[in-house]
Amino acid sequence: MSSETQKILTTDGIPLEVSLKKVERRNKFKAFLLVAPLLLFLLIVYISPIIGMLFNSVDDRMVTNALPKTFIAMEKWDGKDLPSEEVFEAFYIDFQKLIEEERDGKLSTQLNYEKNGFKSIIKKLRRKSKSFEEGNYKEQIMAVHERWANVEYWRAIKRRAPAYSYSKYLKGVDMYQNESGRFVQVEEDRRIYKKLWVRTLKIAFYVTLFCFLMAYPIAHLLATLPLKYSNLLMICVLLPFWTSLLVRTASWMILLQQQGVINDFLVWIGLVADDKRLVMMYNETGTYIAMTQILLPFMVLPLYSVMKTISPSLVRAGKSLGGTPFITFWKVYFPLTIPGIGAGSLLVFILAIGYYITPELVGGASGTLISNQIAYHMKYTLDWSFASAMGLMLLTGVLAVYWVYNKLVGIDNIKLG
Amino acid sequence: MRKLSKLLLTLVFALSISSTSYAVTVASWGGAYTESQKLGYGDPAAKKLGISINWVDYSGGLSEVKAQKAAGKITWDIMDVFAMDTINGCDEGLFVKFDFDKDFPAAPDGTKASKDFFTSMPSKCAVGNILYSWTYAYNDAKIGSKKPKTIKDFFDTKNFPGKRGIYKSAMHNIEMAVAASGTRPGKGGKNIYKKLSKAKGLDAAIKKVEALCKDPNGGCVFWSAGAKPPELLMQGEVVMATGWNGRFFNAEVGENAPLKQVWDAQGLDYQYMVVVKGGPNEANAMKAIAEMTSAEGLAGSAKYIAYAPWRKSSLKIIEKGEPWYKDGKTNMMEQMPTHPNNTQNYFLLDPLFWADNGTEIGEKWEAMKSGL
Secondary structure: OOOOOOOOEOOOOOEHHHHHHHHHHHHHHHHHHHHHHHHHHHHHHHHHHHHHHHHHHHEOHHHHHHOHHHHHHHOOOOOOOOOOHHHHHHHHHHHHHHHHHOOHHHHHHHHHHHOOOHHHHHHHHHHHHHHOOOOOHHHHHHHHOHHHHOHHHHHHHHHOOOOEOOHHHHHOOOEEEOOOOOEEEOOHHHOOHHHHHHHHHHHHHHHHHHHHHHHHHHHHHHHHOOHHHHHHHHHHHHHHHHOOHHHHHHHHHHHHOOOOHHHHHHHHOOOOOHHHOOOOOOOHHHHHHHHHHHHHHHHHHHHHHHHHHOOHHHHHHHHHOOOOHHHHHHHHHHHHHHHHHHHHHHHHHHHHHOOOHHHHHHOOOOOOOHHHHHHHHHHOOOOHHHHHHHHHHHHHHHHHHHHHHHHHOOHHHOOOO | OHHHHHHHHHHHHHHHHHHHHHOEEEEEOOHHHHHHHHHHHHHHHHHHHOOOEEEEEOOOOOHHHHHHHHOOOOOOOEEEEEHHHHHHHHHOOOEOOOOHHHHOOOOOOOOOHHHHEOOOOOOOOOEEEEEEEEEEEEEOOOOOOOOOOOHHHHOOOOOOOOOEEEEOOOOOHHHHHHHHOOOOOOHHHHHHHHHHOOHHHHHHHHHHHHHHHHOOOOOEEEEOOOOHHHHHHHHOOOOEEEEEHHHHHHHHHHOOOOEEEEEEEEEEEEEEEEEEOOOOOHHHHHHHHHHHOOHHHHHHHOOOOOOEEOEHHHHHHHHHHOOOOOOOOOOOHHHOOOOHHHOOOEEEOOHHHHHHHHHHHHHHHHHHHHOO
């Protein structure tokens, strides 16, 4: 067919095809210009910090650059017994340079992350090394403190030799790489992160489930009630949504505490004895209750917007064809709401998995999540590279959820409105 | 007319710049404590030096100032910090190193500053501010007829059932656990730290706290802000809570709450001030910090809260001026953690121990907490 048709020309003699393409390209460029600000914004405030975090979590050049001679001397050391005089001498020379540049404090902080107890022995070495005599540095350094004669500490230094390392990621799942290069779990009384990952996933899952169970009927009412009532109901849903997160969490604290409103009421109606008031806060229960309430609108709104588009005549048709109310709901109505369920669940789950402030305030010890640990390392231990590593692991988790969802349901099926 | 308004605008602009850039910003712990600092020595120093001093709240730790530095815009000039943080911050080069006798004024009788302070500083960047104490308190109206008296009672859930409020980090909790299992602290608490530097002793201490928290008659509520323990006690959320003595004093005397403090095995600790290196107004910050930590300055803050001043000469000023508390009838000296009545059994928190072992203990502590 196409071979028979003649090339169509525009009025100025250019083939129509070429002319169209030109216009299309110009349009595409215009469209790109329109989204360029957003793209740039994302690049600056979203992509680049993530790359920075990734870099931060593996970057270990500070220690590598601080002890260059030591690490060269250590290459020959097998890590079994104490290193040779050569290593000690190199360490002494490196260390003197650090003192001159006042960088020894930073080194001690970094080494202390690797193994506890470095802080004080480095400080002591700094004081004592001023009166060191030339030669036989091994004896002299070992005399400063017994820990300098402990091979564990030298192994710890050697572990920090590579300029980039993934050890923080291992730490994030309670593992480390031992001298022979094997991955092993840390001692039992120090395992914490795996437990927290599991708890975070569990709480996020249940919060999503509770949100779904509560939001579905609400959304259905919103979509089917006459405008007069549904508007009122909508305000009830939106009002808490507009209230500050902190205010809502604080109100939950007033409601849930042992001398709080709910307990007082239960005692008053005689359901609970005064000395056996329910513990609903500073534990997992508190986290569940507060997070479910706070995240509920994120489930209601997508569900509502999808239900609004379902024509009531479909259900009527199902009924008139002989379906019971349940069958029509299950076979006709429910499948049509799946895009809304998907959108809502994904939203709630992803928000819940990284929740910080609510668990911090009402969660106590048993209701805290992985993000609270990230904050702990940001704020108190100041091990920012570890915090970055955990942050990225969390992000990867979210992306994995997204991927699984896409495989199972398909991201095109999501509908927010 | 137009020229005039332009001129006025420029003037206003210049004024706003100059007034903000000459102000010194101090980051402290908020609540009754910051109030005592502001009224006690902040405002007098500001008046004397003719610079304004702003107070902002933070909850401790160096992360914020580190973040400010990383972002290239430091907004704090002076910080009120734990001993451990002066060591870590000095090591990291965050704070200004002092030339102590040159930077700080002598006592009224001419004693050099370095001699007027009780002990030497943990790092070159620190200047002592107050001595405070970790004690525990109970709500007298709710505890019943039997009253807790010793540190052992804090762990005694048989006689005193109910939840306990404790600090969220391991600090002070494990020292308290060692003291409660019968170890006499010894001089300055050295027996306690001897126990804690051995793995066995540390594990036993953490286990003791864990047992208290898992006890069905006990249980723990963790607090982080200093204002929280009195609040938890008043709400009846806990029966006993550890906390800072000044906060308990403030609730008890200042607000007439029925709280009672137990001084047995109190953990004495020093609080320090530091000047942030490269802060917005380093020169004025140095002047302000010297004025605030002078003998009169430190004595001034004790008018508002029961924390002991660092300088010996400040104590003399208070003694002479009794009743020193702002209500004009409470004697301050006996409310101080350093008063002989309160130091029958005490220990000193060891900053070097925490700087060294904080990370590892923190890991074990967090692991214990995550299993509650």
